[in-house]
Amino acid sequence: MARSKALLQGVLDKNADPLVARWVELQRKALKSGQLEASELESQSKKFVKALQSAVVSGDIESINTPAWAEVRDLLEEVTRARALQGFSPSETATFVFALKEPLFEYLRRECGKDADKLADEIMTASTLLDQIGLYTTEMYQKSREQIIQRQQEEMMELSTPVVQLWRGILALPLIGTLDSARTQIVMENLLQEIVKTEAEIAIIDITGVPTVDTLVAQHLLKTVEAARLMGADCLISGIRPQIAQTLVHLGVELNVVSKATMADALSLSFRRIGKVVIDRKTKKESGISESAAD
Amino acid sequence: MEQIPILKIGDCLLVSIQVDMHDRMALALQDDLTNKIVTSRARGVMIDISALEIVDSFIGRMLNNIAAMSRVLDAVTVVVGMRPAVAITLVELGLALTGVRTALNVDRGLALIRKIIDEQDGAGVLDEYREN
Amino acid sequence: MNIEKTETLNIRSGEDIVRVRQNVRTKALAIGLSLVDQTRIITAASEIARNTLDYGGGGTVQVDIVSVSVRKGLRLIFNDTGPGIPDIARALEDGYTSGGGMGLGLSGAKRLCSEFDIRSEVGKGTTVTLIRWK
Structure with missing residues (x-):
């Protein structure tokens, strides 16, 4: 009408x-x-x-x-x-x-x-x-x-991705909190960018602060390690909690990467890889980082 | 048809891919490189892909082939400068390029080639005593 | 879904595959896809365009900028009138190839997209649709 x-x-x-x-x-x-x-x-x-x-x-x-x-x-x-x-x-x-x-x-x-x-x-x-x-x-x-x-989601993503340089050539990514697929992806992209920027040979992904890991997140971690290798850098994973190790085995996800118990162990290995040693000044003896930390 | 130049530096060959290659161009590069490894008796091949915005399965296969062929011809291939986005995409695509050695940039690539050649020839042997 | 912009390109030669990549790149930039997402959709486009050429005997691709509410996306529809695919499920398996490739084309491209659809009729041709949402 x-x-x-x-x-x-x-x-x-x-x-x-x-x-x-x-x-x-x-x-x-x-x-x-x-x-x-x-x-x-x-x-x-x-x-x-x-x-x-x-x-x-x-x-x-x-x-x-x-x-x-x-x-x-x-x-x-x-x-x-x-x-x-x-x-x-x-x-x-x-x-x-x-x-x-x-x-x-x-x-x-x-x-x-x-x-x-x-x-x-x-x-x-x-x-x-x-x-x-x-x-x-x-x-x-x-x-x-x-x-x-x-917009808020994007801002939050940016906030939660600190990549730190531990030494020339060694980067660390301390992950804290629950990882969902989207966040993991952004964090990982950031890490790879940072590898290029700082020309880092080694990146340590520390998951001490991550309570659980599901299959998807584990796959993202693996993807990052592989991508870093394609770019010419090595990734180490440190701080895998016992529960997470169990979950991963149950899920059938094999983390086919170098993993270390603590970030200190991973750093110690990284030093060796780039040809650096840590010397104890008192005894003038070479020492691994984990030992000297136990003093 | 455009051709990708191959530079010889010492006993290394350097290729820097600066254009979006069509498939025939990639195949031609593969042929050229294999020929050049033989004629120049090169021990190392460095392929710089830092300018490439994508690497699809065709280019990936080319890189794999070059690495495998150079191995047969007693040369080591190192791919350098792959961009993060390209690396992530390649992994998702399912191409791990397991036979290809990689380095972050040309400098590191050269160092890696040197290291691998030295290991192959027996580390610690003085240059003048080395065969060849 | 709204179509905000559409364009159709021919895929008849290896050079056309390069042109498809470049066209997709421009559009991916225009809708503000992240760098990794740009790379994903360009790579997927390159894979499927090569399939269209090698197995479908050439065809076309329709490149659309689409939107749903505030969300934008890039949609690619590849069409050929080639022999078609008798067993799509098998063609989507990693490592399957009917030609000399590595068998990553379809399955790999699928992993790089937000949405993936393939329809094929033996003797008539194949249509592959890819969408990458922002």
């Missing part, structure tokens, strides 16, 4: 200012005080009514996905994104649109006078339109939240 937009257009043209005033008032009632500057709310509302006006004049009021509605959509996106960022709830965000219903219907009622059929028609038209706009707002809200979550 094609709906006439003449009356809606007329109402918006004639009563734009009082409509905005009443709308802003209703919105302020619905929001907690201090959530939004009054001036900002007013300018947003004014802009929106203006955009709505021109979209109704030039566009199809049955679908807001048409080009004539681009300005309205952009405005909604902007308002919604800002609110999502400020931590508004979905209903607080949708209030922006739904609070417009009451004043708009009121003016439509005044225009129609006693013609009940016409009023019902007009309210139906306006309501369908506002519902569409409201749904669009919700979609935009959802999208903004997804973007925020995505």
Whole structure:
């Protein structure tokens, strides 16, 4: 059914200012005080009514996905994104649109006078339109939240990847906490990048701080060791806890790499590989790192 | 057709792959290198792939073949400069290149070739007493 | 799934495989895939393009930038009208090859993608679809 937009257009043209005033008032009632500057709310509302006006004049009021509605959509996106960022709830965000219903219907009622059929028609038209706009707002809200979550995940990933240099040519990656597949992957990529940057021959992956390892994570570890070899560096794994060793054997994952009990043992082996020795100054004797640590 | 240049430095051959090779080019390189190992009596071959953005199974197979053929011809092949992303992808693809020796860069690659040749020829033997 | 951009390339020669790699690389950069993911999808594209040429007798690839909600991805659809694959399950096993390759093409490419699909009819041809999501 094609709906006439003449009356809606007329109402918006004639009563734009009082409509905005009443709308802003209703919105302020619905929001907690201090959530939004009054001036900002007013300018947003004014802009929106203006955009709505021109979209109704030039566009199809049955679908807001048409080009004539681009300005309205952009405005909604902007308002919604800002609110999502400020931590508004979905209903607080949708209030922006739904609070417009009451004043708009009121003016439509005044225009129609006693013609009940016409009023019902007009309210139906306006309501369908506002519902569409409201749904669009919700979609935009959802999208903004997804973007925020995505960004936070990325930030967290960056935080959790410290690669440290123990000696020239020796890197260490102390892993702490539960490893999921995504985190392991990023940590490993970082390690390989760092190997190139520091020209390290040996990288020690220490998993003392990792409570459990599942098959997928074990496979990532193995993949990293293999990838490092392809690049021309050796990986050692240290700090495998007894439970993890058991899990790995049960899972049938064979860690076909050099593994050492502690990072100290791994470092000691690394020194030997790059042709360095640690000398005890008192006895002038060469000593492994684990022995001297036990003094 | 473009050709990948092969440089001779001492008893080593150096190849630096700087272009995205199509398959025929890779096969031609494999042929050229094998010929050059024989004619120049090279003991080491270094292939620098630091410029390569991808190594697929075809290039991987070429690297494997070169390593195997050079072994037969008494030369050692070292592949240097593989990028991390390329290494990860190769492992996921299932190509471990187990027969290929690797090093981080050209410097390390040369040192590795020297070390392997010395081990093969008997470490500690003075150069002038070495056969050849 | 929305298709934001689409382009079709021919695969008729070894040089075309290089062109497919370069095209995929440009698009992977455009949607902001991570460096490793770029490398994965380019490598997978190279493997399947070679299959299309060697076993399918040549064909085409459609390179699409696709999106679902805020998530973007790269979709590649390889098409040939070659002899087809009689036993897809076997062709997907590591080490299986009908030609002179290492038998890593299909199974390897599958591991490098987020989504992988292969349809084949003997005597009619093969369609392989790869997607890498951001």
